[in-house]
Structure formats: C-alpha cells, structure tokens
Amino acid sequence: MDLQALALTLRLAVVTTALLLVIAVPVAYWIAFSGSRLRALVEAVSTLPLLLPPTVLGFYLLVLLGPRTPFGRAWIQLTGHPLAFSFTGLVVGSVIYSFPFAVQPLVAGFSGVDTALLEQARLLGASRLRLLRAVLLPLTARSVLTAAVLCFTHTVGEFGVVLMIGGDIPGATRTLSISIYDQVQDFAYTQANRTALVLVVISVAALVLLYSRRRHGLSEARHG
Amino acid sequence: MFENRRGFLLAAIAVITLPLAAQTTSAAPRALRIAAAADLQPVLPDVLARFTADGNIHVDVTYQSSATLATQIMNGAPFDLFLAADLSFPQRVIAATLAEEAQPITYARGTLVLWTRNDSRFKNLSMDSLRDPDLKSLAVANAEHAPYGRAAQAALKHLGLYQQVESKLVIAENIAQTAQYVESGNAELGLISLTSALTPRLKVSGHCVVVPQDAYPPILQGAVIVKRAGANSADAHRFLDFLMSAPIQSQLADRGLAPAK
Structure with missing residues (x-):
C-alpha cells in the first residue's frame, strides 16, 4: 500500500475541489443569469474537457504548459522549472479536467432558483456578494455539494491526465491511480488489489458520510 | 403513430x-x-x-x-x-x-539513444551532458516494466551517473511517452529508442547520440x-x-x- 500516493491523491483532490468551487461559482452564476449572447459558447467551452479523452487532454496540456508556448516559457522564467512534472502542474490539469463537473451542477441549481426571490433581495439592497452568500448558495446547497463531491471523486480517480503530465515522481505526481496502474503493469496484482480496495472503501465511506449529511442539511434548510 | x-x-x-x-x-x-x-x-x-x-x-x-x-x-x-x-x-x-x-x-x-531538442541548451550533446550540474530533467521510461526503461537504468548505473541524475528523472509509462516528454520540451534530455529518434518529426526537431552498447544488456x-x-x-x-x-x-x-x- 502506497501511503505516500494516498496522501498525495487526497491533497490533490482537496486543493482541486476548493479551487474549482471558487472558480466555478462565478462562472455558473454568469451562465445562469447573464442572458448574454456569449452564454451558449461559454457553456459549450466549459463542457469541452468531457469531450476529449483524458490522455489527449493531458497531451495538449503537456504541450501547452511546456517551454514551446509563451505561457510555458513565462512560467519557467518565473519559477525556474516547467509546470509539468510538478504538483502545481497536476492541480492545473485537474482543475481543467474536472471543470464541467463543477459548472454543470451549479448552473442547473442556479437556474432553478426563482428569479423573483433574487430580485427582492436586490431591491432590499443586498450586494452581489451578499446575494450569493445569503440567498443563492443556501438555496442551492444541494447543487454545491453535488459539484464538490463530483470534483473530488473525479480527481481521485483521475488517470489519463496525470499519466501524461505527471512523470510518476513519488510524493509529487505519483497519485494512487498511477500507483495502481504501475502495480498492474508489474503483475503485482495482490498489491494492486489491496490499493484499489483501500481506495474504494475510503471513497464509499466518505460518500456515505457526505450524502447522509446532505439530507440532514437539506431538511434544515427547508425548516429553517 | x-x-x-x-x-x-x-x-x-x-x-x-x-x-x-x-x-x-x-x-x-x-x-x-x-x-x-x-x-x-x-x-x-x-x-x-x-x-x-x-x-x-x-x-x-x-x-x-x-x-x-x-x-x-x-x-x-x-x-x-x-x-x-x-x-x-x-x-x-x-x-x-x-x-x-x-x-x-x-x-x-533495440538501441537506446540520448535525445534533446535542437533549441535546447545542449548544443554539443554527448553522454557527458548528463553530468551537467544544471541539468533539470531527464525523461526515461519506467524501469520496472518498460524494456527501454530497464536499459536506461542499467546504462545510467553502468556509467556511474545514476545517483547524480536520480532526482532529475521524470518517468514515462512507455518509450513513446518518453519521447513526448522530451520532444515537447518539458524534459531537457531523454533516453529514448532509436526508432523514435529516427521518425521524421524527431529528426527535424532534435538530435541524439547513441548510448554505448556495452553500457546496458541488449x-x-x-x-x-x-x-x-x-x-x-x-x-x-x-x-x-x-x-x-x-x-x-x-x-x-x-x-x-x-x-x-
């Protein structure tokens, strides 16, 4: 059992999920409420990572983050090393890879909110941030939680993107899924089974915990 | 209906x-x-x-x-x-x-070669390039299950370079991916197969030296x-x-x- 890989995977999933929620909430808000003509285009582009096979997405990221693009060169100038083969690189890759899983539930949730309610809050003088915090997010708690769970689990199970931009470095980019893959490639099936079992048990336990809390949270919101 | x-x-x-x-x-x-x-x-x-x-x-x-x-x-x-x-x-x-x-x-x-892009800082590529203290990354294939990775590890050990480059290794799953790591410029040097190095694309974008044949098992x-x-x-x-x-x-x-x- 590769504990280092387990710790790394959980760290990657937590960081990715937190970042994604921060980025996806404003994007989803804009998609749900702006009414701009660009809306459909933005929504379509935000769905793209679902369309590309993960290894293909990973390959493009490898090229995009590398020293042959202005962005990659700027990053190397700033930090002295390329973004690929580092934990930060994996975070960037994971955020892009799981972006649709954050945006889609939020857009669905936000779109279901009665706009009259938001209008009233606005008339009562609520700022946009307060509107979001005090009205919109509590009303769509279920969607926010769904987005968070999907991002987290999707990142834990992420393979193709990590395979392409990771470089299999212990403690930095060797995640649990890569570790299992390596064990299978080495015909170490017993080890691989054990690692996979731990991954499944932890994930199911976490999901059960989350979903039972969700029902609890919802009934509170309904009565409160 | x-x-x-x-x-x-x-x-x-x-x-x-x-x-x-x-x-x-x-x-x-x-x-x-x-x-x-x-x-x-x-x-x-x-x-x-x-x-x-x-x-x-x-x-x-x-x-x-x-x-x-x-x-x-x-x-x-x-x-x-x-x-x-x-x-x-x-x-x-x-x-x-x-x-x-x-x-x-x-x-x-198969033949193992050391490869780099033409626009990298290694103009006079040789096995000694691996001794460069400023070397940032060397792409190799996985030594546990990729034959060229096994050869790369054996060669690095035989040439007394392994300890020096160990912390700079980026490991790809197979030899084709190793070539991608170095061809995309993300890794500075790579130990890849001669078959990859001789493809039209890599022939244009970089150059290589052959790793001494006696440094690794055939x-x-x-x-x-x-x-x-x-x-x-x-x-x-x-x-x-x-x-x-x-x-x-x-x-x-x-x-x-x-x-x-």
Whole structure:
C-alpha cells in the first residue's frame, strides 16, 4: 500500500475541489443569469474537457504548459522549472479536467432558483456578494455539494491526465491511480488489489458520510 | 403513430446494420491481429504496407506497452501474434501456455539513444551532458516494466551517473511517452529508442547520440504466436517469416531496429 500516493491523491483532490468551487461559482452564476449572447459558447467551452479523452487532454496540456508556448516559457522564467512534472502542474490539469463537473451542477441549481426571490433581495439592497452568500448558495446547497463531491471523486480517480503530465515522481505526481496502474503493469496484482480496495472503501465511506449529511442539511434548510 | 415510429426504428436499424452484413458476406480478406510493442509504432506500418500489398490479407495492429499486451493476451485478447519489446513478456505468455513456441523468437534488437531538442541548451550533446550540474530533467521510461526503461537504468548505473541524475528523472509509462516528454520540451534530455529518434518529426526537431552498447544488456525483442481457439496461426507464421527476411530486416535497421543476429 502506497501511503505516500494516498496522501498525495487526497491533497490533490482537496486543493482541486476548493479551487474549482471558487472558480466555478462565478462562472455558473454568469451562465445562469447573464442572458448574454456569449452564454451558449461559454457553456459549450466549459463542457469541452468531457469531450476529449483524458490522455489527449493531458497531451495538449503537456504541450501547452511546456517551454514551446509563451505561457510555458513565462512560467519557467518565473519559477525556474516547467509546470509539468510538478504538483502545481497536476492541480492545473485537474482543475481543467474536472471543470464541467463543477459548472454543470451549479448552473442547473442556479437556474432553478426563482428569479423573483433574487430580485427582492436586490431591491432590499443586498450586494452581489451578499446575494450569493445569503440567498443563492443556501438555496442551492444541494447543487454545491453535488459539484464538490463530483470534483473530488473525479480527481481521485483521475488517470489519463496525470499519466501524461505527471512523470510518476513519488510524493509529487505519483497519485494512487498511477500507483495502481504501475502495480498492474508489474503483475503485482495482490498489491494492486489491496490499493484499489483501500481506495474504494475510503471513497464509499466518505460518500456515505457526505450524502447522509446532505439530507440532514437539506431538511434544515427547508425548516429553517 | 406507434406504427410509424416502429417502422422508422426498423428502418434505422436496417440502415445501420446493412453495411456490416454486406461486409461479412462479401469475400472478405483474411484478418491477422498483431499486438505490437509501443516502440514499433514508427516502424511497423511500412512493413505491413509491403506485407498486405497483394490485398488478400487485412492486418489490425494494437500498439501498447509490452506489459499491457501480455496481460491482455493472458486474459483472452484475440491476437494472433505478439511482437514484444523484450523477451520477458513473451516468456510470460509462454508460461501461461498461450504460445506456440517454447522460446520467444528474437526478431530485432533495440538501441537506446540520448535525445534533446535542437533549441535546447545542449548544443554539443554527448553522454557527458548528463553530468551537467544544471541539468533539470531527464525523461526515461519506467524501469520496472518498460524494456527501454530497464536499459536506461542499467546504462545510467553502468556509467556511474545514476545517483547524480536520480532526482532529475521524470518517468514515462512507455518509450513513446518518453519521447513526448522530451520532444515537447518539458524534459531537457531523454533516453529514448532509436526508432523514435529516427521518425521524421524527431529528426527535424532534435538530435541524439547513441548510448554505448556495452553500457546496458541488449534490448532483444521477442515474438510469439498466440495459441488460442480461432487464431490465424498460418498468417501469423507467414508474417513472422516475412519480418525475419533479409530485405525487411535491413528496412528495420534503417529505422533503428538492428537485426536480431
């Protein structure tokens, strides 16, 4: 059992999920409420990572983050090393890879909110941030939680993107899924089974915990 | 309405499946399915073009790491011939009593090269470039299960460089991915296969030096004919003979795979 890989995977999933929620909430808000003509285009582009096979997405990221693009060169100038083969690189890759899983539930949730309610809050003088915090997010708690769970689990199970931009470095980019893959490639099936079992048990336990809390949270919101 | 919809559905199914049916009933060329190691990807298509020139045979090739292909064959994948990048993976297939041979047939020998992009800072590339204290990253294939990765590790140890570069290694799953790491410029140097280095794309974008042959055990590439119900054994033998023939062996040599003997 590769504990280092387990710790790394959980760290990657937590960081990715937190970042994604921060980025996806404003994007989803804009998609749900702006009414701009660009809306459909933005929504379509935000769905793209679902369309590309993960290894293909990973390959493009490898090229995009590398020293042959202005962005990659700027990053190397700033930090002295390329973004690929580092934990930060994996975070960037994971955020892009799981972006649709954050945006889609939020857009669905936000779109279901009665706009009259938001209008009233606005008339009562609520700022946009307060509107979001005090009205919109509590009303769509279920969607926010769904987005968070999907991002987290999707990142834990992420393979193709990590395979392409990771470089299999212990403690930095060797995640649990890569570790299992390596064990299978080495015909170490017993080890691989054990690692996979731990991954499944932890994930199911976490999901059960989350979903039972969700029902609890919802009934509170309904009565409160 | 229901009748219409069902009619439409039937028509749709017919339209979709008819070409398939036609394909299977017409005089289809014989089919040969080859499982080929990733390092053969730049080499094999031209060999196959010559083999299938008469149009009587259709060849499907799956390129993967030798480890993945061996696992797939041992779990019943419908391949007729396994062209691996070393001898250990065909031996696994033999041990599982899924091969016709008792020993893998060595069909080629791989060559390891040190490669860098032309726009990298290594203008005078040599094995000594690996001693550069400012070297940031060296791409190698996984030493546990990729034959070229095993050779790379052995060579680095033999040349007394392993400890120095260990912290700079970025590890790819197979030799094709190793080439991607260094060709995309993300890794400064890479130990890749000569077959990759001689592809038109990498020939233009970079240059290489051959790793001394005595620094690593030879990368002998082995083949076995897969034994299973319904296997196309006859054509697998024909292709293997073709692959071992003098003109094809010299064609392979031009592309970075030395003759086996």
